[in-house]
Amino acid sequence: xxxxxxxxxxxxxxxxxxxxxxxxxxxxxxxxxxxxxxxxxxxxxxxxxxxxxxxxxxxxxxxxxxxxxxxxxxxxxxxxxxxxxxxxxxxxxxxxxxxxxxxxxxxxxxxxxxxxxxxxxxxxxxxxxxxxxxxxxxxxxxxxxxxxxxxxxxxxxxxxxxxxxxxxxxxxxxxxxxxxxxxxxxxxxxxxxxxxxxxxxxxxxxxxxxxxxxxxxxxxxxxxxxxxxxxxxxxxxxxxxxxxxxxxxxxxxxxx
Amino acid sequence: xxxxxxxxxxxxxxxxxxxxxxxxxxxxxxxxxxxxxxxxxxxxxxxxxxxxxxxxxxxxxxxxxxxxxxxxxxxxxxxxxxxxxxxxxxxxxxxxxxxxxxxxxxxxxxxxxxxxxxxxxxxxxxxxxxxxxxxxxxxxxxxxxxxxxxxxxxxxxxxxxxxxxxxxxxxxxxxxxxxxxxxxxxxxxxxxxxxxxxxxxxxxxxxxxxxxxxxxxxxxxxxxxxxxxxxxxxxxxxxxxxxxxxxxxxxxxxxxxxxxxxxxxxxxxxxxxxxxxxxxxxxxxxxxxxxxxxxxxxxxxxxxxxxxxxxxxxxxxxxxxxxxxxxxxxxxxxxxxxxxxxxxxxxxxxxxxxxxxxxxxxxxxxxxxxxxxxxxxxxxxxxxxxxxxxxxxxxxxxxxxxxxxxxx
Numbered sequence: 001x002x003x004x005x006x007x008x009x010x011x012x013x014x015x016x017x018x019x020x021x022x023x024x025x026x027x028x029x030x031x032x033x034x035x036x037x038x039x040x041x042x043x044x045x046x047x048x049x050x051x052x053x054x055x056x057x058x059x060x061x062x063x064x065x066x067x068x069x070x071x072x073x074x075x076x077x078x079x080x081x082x083x084x085x086x087x088x089x090x091x092x093x094x095x096x097x098x099x100x101x102x103x104x105x106x107x108x109x110x111x112x113x114x115x116x117x118x119x120x121x122x123x124x125x126x127x128x129x130x131x132x133x134x135x136x137x138x139x140x141x142x143x144x145x146x147x148x149x150x151x152x153x154x155x156x157x158x159x160x161x162x163x164x165x166x167x168x169x170x171x172x173x174x175x176x177x178x179x180x181x182x183x184x185x186x187x188x189x190x191x192x193x194x195x196x197x198x199x200x201x202x203x204x205x206x207x208x209x210x211x212x213x214x215x216x217x218x219x220x221x222x223x224x225x226x227x228x229x230x231x232x233x234x235x236x237x238x239x240x241x242x243x244x245x246x247x248x249x250x251x252x253x254x255x256x
Numbered sequence: 257x258x259x260x261x262x263x264x265x266x267x268x269x270x271x272x273x274x275x276x277x278x279x280x281x282x283x284x285x286x287x288x289x290x291x292x293x294x295x296x297x298x299x300x301x302x303x304x305x306x307x308x309x310x311x312x313x314x315x316x317x318x319x320x321x322x323x324x325x326x327x328x329x330x331x332x333x334x335x336x337x338x339x340x341x342x343x344x345x346x347x348x349x350x351x352x353x354x355x356x357x358x359x360x361x362x363x364x365x366x367x368x369x370x371x372x373x374x375x376x377x378x379x380x381x382x383x384x385x386x387x388x389x390x391x392x393x394x395x396x397x398x399x400x401x402x403x404x405x406x407x408x409x410x411x412x413x414x415x416x417x418x419x420x421x422x423x424x425x426x427x428x429x430x431x432x433x434x435x436x437x438x439x440x441x442x443x444x445x446x447x448x449x450x451x452x453x454x455x456x457x458x459x460x461x462x463x464x465x466x467x468x469x470x471x472x473x474x475x476x477x478x479x480x481x482x483x484x485x486x487x488x489x490x491x492x493x494x495x496x497x498x499x500x501x502x503x504x505x506x507x508x509x510x511x512x513x514x515x516x517x518x519x520x521x522x523x524x525x526x527x528x529x530x531x532x533x534x535x536x537x538x539x540x541x542x543x544x545x546x547x548x549x550x551x552x553x554x555x556x557x558x559x560x561x562x563x564x565x566x567x568x569x570x571x572x573x574x575x576x577x578x579x580x581x582x583x584x585x586x587x588x589x590x591x592x593x594x595x596x597x598x599x600x601x602x603x604x605x606x607x608x609x610x611x612x613x614x615x616x617x618x619x620x621x622x623x624x625x626x627x628x629x630x631x632x633x634x635x636x637x638x639x640x641x642x643x644x645x646x647x648x649x650x651x652x653x654x655x656x657x658x659x660x661x662x663x664x
Binding site for chain 2: 055057073078158
């Protein structure tokens with residue numbers, strides 16, 4: 001099924017060799033800093049931004065995002081604030097495609113349909129829920145599609161081609177290709193195996209391929225040109241903001 | 257019904273990277289389950305290595321003291337490593353051997369499951385890493401000592417509330433990169449399918465024995481069976497022996513902590529606990545969580561019951577009314593433990609003492625020709641530091657101070 005997001009990304013690929021998606025943990029270190037970071041990301045032409053709504057048990061995330069989520073929760077971030085902030089960002093930066101990333105319990109407690117409807121209403125284009133495999137997410141997938149939202153699915157190095165085809169058929173927007181095993185933020189060595197893996201991913205779907213987990217510099221991004229459609233910058237910007245403040249984000253993104 | 261579901265509870269909410277690992281695990285588990293020789297090998301191993309079948313002890317003095325139903329005690333404390341946890345880890349160890357994996361990882365709260373897993377790993381020649389909350393590492397030094405001496409690596413977890421649930425998250429994080437040669441030995445009837453069903457299967461050995469033993473000793477089925485419920489593995493173990501006997505009432509006893517109304521407890525099933533449906537740690541059950549779905553801190557005097565979730569199988573049995581739930585406060589637990597020690601010379605673990613609390617409350621209200629079973633899931637004497645602390649024992653404290661001085 002083709003969604004608005006899929007078409008939009010494909011259009012952008014006509015004029016750029018590779019797209020960029022960045023990631024933030026909402027409320028870390030604060031919504032004010034998030035706001036500044038997003039401003040700089042948008043100014044430097046980021047295509048998609050995933051905003052992570054913190055959850056107390058983030059099993060797919062490594063130490064950096066885990067700590068950020070905990071800090072944010074300790075400072076009292078709420079799901080309601082995440083929606084309000086997301087709405088403000090989507091209105092401010094119409095050229096950027098925004099998605100929520102979170103764990104299923106956050107969606108479940110809000111009410112699956114209510115969560116997705118609100119996500120659509122505030123101008124977001126999809127959701128990324130790493131602990132909701134398609135087997136458990138049938139109503140989530142159906143509701144997302146009915147609303148025109150992209151329920152982004154995952155490929156991993158352990159996925160068989162059969163599994164990839166099965167998963168891709170249920171997703172929309174793009175496929176999030178996890179470049180290596182493990183949790184977010186670990187270093188990836190890009191080698192021939194990655195080429196192999198991305199070729200397998202490409203064969204399994206027509207959806208744009210976003211490659212994430214561990215990309216941190218220009219060379220990493222350049223390596224993906226021609227093999228994938230979108231590079232995902234996750235923990236690298238969180239570490240950068242921690243070390244050098246939000247003003248370092250603009251030059252970093254521009255340098256990719 | 258969908259596989260891995262018990263009513264509306266259960267499921268397998270796992271990241272895509274573990275999909276293939278779970279497919280392999282499901283295949284290995286189902287093959288073992290279909291193979292009668294696997295169970296036979298398991299029973300023989302437990303007989304030869306872990307004192308099975310464990311006795312069903314008639315508690316004559318406690319029965320007389322309370323003046324009601326006859327009290328029988330299922331002695332899971334007599335397992336090697338001192339608790340029913342051995343049943344599950346040895347079963348999973350046999351499965352790991354079949355799958356050809358070389359390394360096991362586990363989460364542990366107080367350390368019982370960690371020690372049991374380290375023991376199994378030593379016995380089966382597997383390398384072993386145990387994740388344990390930093391706070392628990394500090395509180396439970398004796399168990400850390402044993403795990404290390406048994407050859408395991410103990411990794412203190414510094415995230416979240418630094419307790420059991422955080423150790424479980426960290427074990428998952430290890431597994432998503434190490435799954436080719438590593439099996440995650442989940443310690444209870446929780447987590448994604450097939451863990452609840454598989455762990456319940458290994459623990460069913462308790463109920464199978466107890467069913468036979470009560471018939472031999474009492475001549476008929478018991479009227480009630482009591483078990484403490486943290487994750488719920490010892491309860492599922494003994495309950496399975498009686499689920500098909502409609503006349504047997506099953507009672508799960510949760511950690512009431514300082515009292516349900518104080519909010520400082522770890523009860524998920526009793527009225528007023530505040531637990532609500534949720535999805536975390538790979539499965540759907542009743543969790544102690546905020547309205548927005550963030551998990552809350554829990555409290556219990558017994559570390560083994562100090563957990564936010566509960567077995568999806570028990571959530572379903574509770575909802576259907578097949579299992580009745582009660583809770584016991586920290587204070588009541590200490591009293592029950594004292595009574596068991598003085599009347600029967602038994603030293604139940606703090607966890608198991610929760611089951612004693614409810615049985616002690618109810619036995620006097622029953623007739624003398626009725627019978628009840630208490631599942632004594634573990635022994636308390638190995639937890640001397642924790643129990644002596646809970647008793648606030650002056651001579652023990654003096655001993656520790658002197659010993660500490662000697663080590664200076």
